[in-house]
Amino acid sequence: MDDEPTVRELLCAALRHTGFTVAAAGTGQEALEQARAVSPGLVLLDVMLPDMDGFEVVRRLRDQQRPGRTAVSGHIPVVFLTARDATQDKIEGLVLGGDDYVTKPFDLQELIARVRAVLRRTSGDPGAVLRVADLELDPEGLQTTRAGQPIRLSRTEFRLLHHLMANAGRTVPKPLILEQVWDYDFGGDTGIVDTYISYLRRKIDNGGPKLIHTVHGVGYVLRGPKP
Template structure:
């Protein structure tokens, strides 16, 4: 896992996360990376502090280590699940929990999921995979029927590899699809060319960065044709996908 800059000011939060880990390096680098990805993040160094923070400001999701200096993560989730839901005070015992831990045995996974964990990922982890899992858990727990991404009248179904605009199919190449998915998954956030290259073309890209501009142009011709403009250029920075402003 690598360090990242804090999230840019003025961008909408993708959700409020609580990171619970006793390792100082993790408590520094992981929240920084998650904030840069658009999340609002609180941090706790042990189980008791996690329970206090969750009660004071209920998170949308808890990233929970198992090995903590006071009570372990399994006891934390037991106590979270025992909390009643109170009107106007968040999710209560229904708060989603994603275990992020070095405890990697099959029995540990079974225990974590049996106690009510929504997902389980072991250290060391890939940051991109972790963020994808966070999005998946949040989508499931918000009651959405699928993992489809929707912005305005544009809809992308990652499982069916389908894209529609105003109900009409949009045919995309595999690279165009990955690019659109990345922009929609970060809707409202300005993505730099470097971020797009890293996430869409991955680390094996050694060509001309202007390929991003080329594929944005391809997408605009297919996605923005005949409807409100959704893909916008932020000069000197990169691109953002957002619905029309009032």
């Protein structure tokens, strides 16, 4: 939901093209009514709206989801999308129950990657074993194997590989990797991502088909070998 029609139309078109079903709203009240009507899988929410700010929308949405309330069922993840990039605004949005906070101007590819990441984090079994080709990662057991052979990873290497495998087949921008794995803001130096990717490659891609690929000028993608 965005109060700018052009931005809203662009977002709707991009999300639909990616395979999402989209319901749009131009005000906070419309968004709450849409949530009650369709129970969305995720809300993409502008903070600056004409009738109430996005933080108030989330307060009301979360209130509707409290036990005993039937207006909106289940936890609906929220991704804030806004020009308000002050640290305090980000903190407020996340404390209120937002699942991510994206500032304008934004890259559509990155935004869609964030939406997918939030959906993965908030649905399914976070402890499920991840598999790509003959590579396996067990988040609960903290074990990694390839072709049945154990691979010793540092804590950071494990988190990086987990992030890549959770997004298998999709290009993950380096700034997003930096934020998700190292918890840095986008002003951080993404060179550390390149360094740890090289560490992973020595351990993961040594002796087998290449799984970690560079997308020049963007980031990295982990995918199985082509048939």
